[in-house]
Amino acid sequence: MENNVYNSMTALEELIKKYNARKPFVIMGRHLCGSVTDNYIDSLDCRAVKYTGVRENPTEESVTDALTKFTQSDCDMIISIGGGSAMDTAKAVKYRSNKLSLPHIAIPTTAGSGSEATPYSVVIIDGKKVSLSAPELYPEEIILCSELLKSLSPQQKKVSLLDALCHSIESLMTGRSTAESKKYADSSVKLILGNYEEYIKGNEAVFEDIFKASYYAGRAIAVTKTSVGHAMSYTLTTDYNIRHGQAVAICLIKALEFAEKSGRRQELRTIYEILGCDHGELASTELMKVYKAMAPELSAEISGCTGETLANRVNMEKLSNSAVEFNRQAVVEIYNSVIRFIQSP
Numbered sequence: 001m002e003n004n005v006y007n008s009m010t011a012l013e014e015l016i017k018k019y020n021a022r023k024p025f026v027i028m029g030r031h032l033c034g035s036v037t038d039n040y041i042d043s044l045d046c047r048a049v050k051y052t053g054v055r056e057n058p059t060e061e062s063v064t065d066a067l068t069k070f071t072q073s074d075c076d077m078i079i080s081i082g083g084g085s086a087m088d089t090a091k092a093v094k095y096r097s098n099k100l101s102l103p104h105i106a107i108p109t110t111a112g113s114g115s116e117a118t119p120y121s122v123v124i125i126d127g128k129k130v131s132l133s134a135p136e137l138y139p140e141e142i143i144l145c146s147e148l149l150k151s152l153s154p155q156q157k158k159v160s161l162l163d164a165l166c167h168s169i170e171s172l173m174t175g176r177s178t179a180e181s182k183k184y185a186d187s188s189v190k191l192i193l194g195n196y197e198e199y200i201k202g203n204e205a206v207f208e209d210i211f212k213a214s215y216y217a218g219r220a221i222a223v224t225k226t227s228v229g230h231a232m233s234y235t236l237t238t239d240y241n242i243r244h245g246q247a248v249a250i251c252l253i254k255a256l257e258f259a260e261k262s263g264r265r266q267e268l269r270t271i272y273e274i275l276g277c278d279h280g281e282l283a284s285t286e287l288m289k290v291y292k293a294m295a296p297e298l299s300a301e302i303s304g305c306t307g308e309t310l311a312n313r314v315n316m317e318k319l320s321n322s323a324v325e326f327n328r329q330a331v332v333e334i335y336n337s338v339i340r341f342i343q344s345p
């Protein structure tokens, strides 16, 4: 689906008029309270109802809380402002309230989840990530305002951008790629590799390109969904608090390393082309260079688990979306390698 994309917060006023909305339900992180964005919402000619209880990695309970407030509010539009968690909460509220025709304006404040470009909402239910999906969950309108990236810490930038990079690479591993999704994945990877160092340094000249890269990666997985890195990462996030983008990147790099050692480079050729591995470089090595250049902090501890115990928690649906097959033994070995890396990066 083609979403309408705008690049300035001032578009919001026009969009509220476009849908004749009188009372938007604004879902945003508590950290945005009192911010310039929050003040801007207050200045608009509408009766916005704000919900600020968004949790990182939304759970059944947090979605139910947002849904209760939404149901009581009689609102006629949803606006999500924040990272993937705010947008995923908004989509889950729209889905659970059965108001699928309600317009949703997504305003990401991080470059990474790509949730603004997908019809998916990931919610943790009973400790497992569950993905809701419906065509009506594509946000109708998107505002990619690069000003909003200014307030991110270097760590937030790194883990989010690793997520976007992995979306594009995993998209190419699914075997569901189309010419369109390949084009988006290709553009996204090139924009990230060409700009990530300046982005992390805080060079605002590249913020727009980084936002585009994240959006394009979202467009790629809207076609293909994600695969091995995401499948293996969830337990690291839910059980060991390793940030989503970081957990995904470590799992994906170790899965690629395993595939390469098993002599399956031919199955990864599209990734090799996009990463520019023309002279015998390994895709896993190239991605590890990017990871190490970003050097995200890894404060989580991982103990009391083995490759076997983690393999029991792998997301089988996403794992089976990988055209490069990883059987149980492969998953155990990859997890052992992930554990070693986390214990001594």
Ligand SMILES: [Fe+2]
Binding pocket: 113, 163, 167, 230, 244, 248
């Ligand atoms: Fe992701």
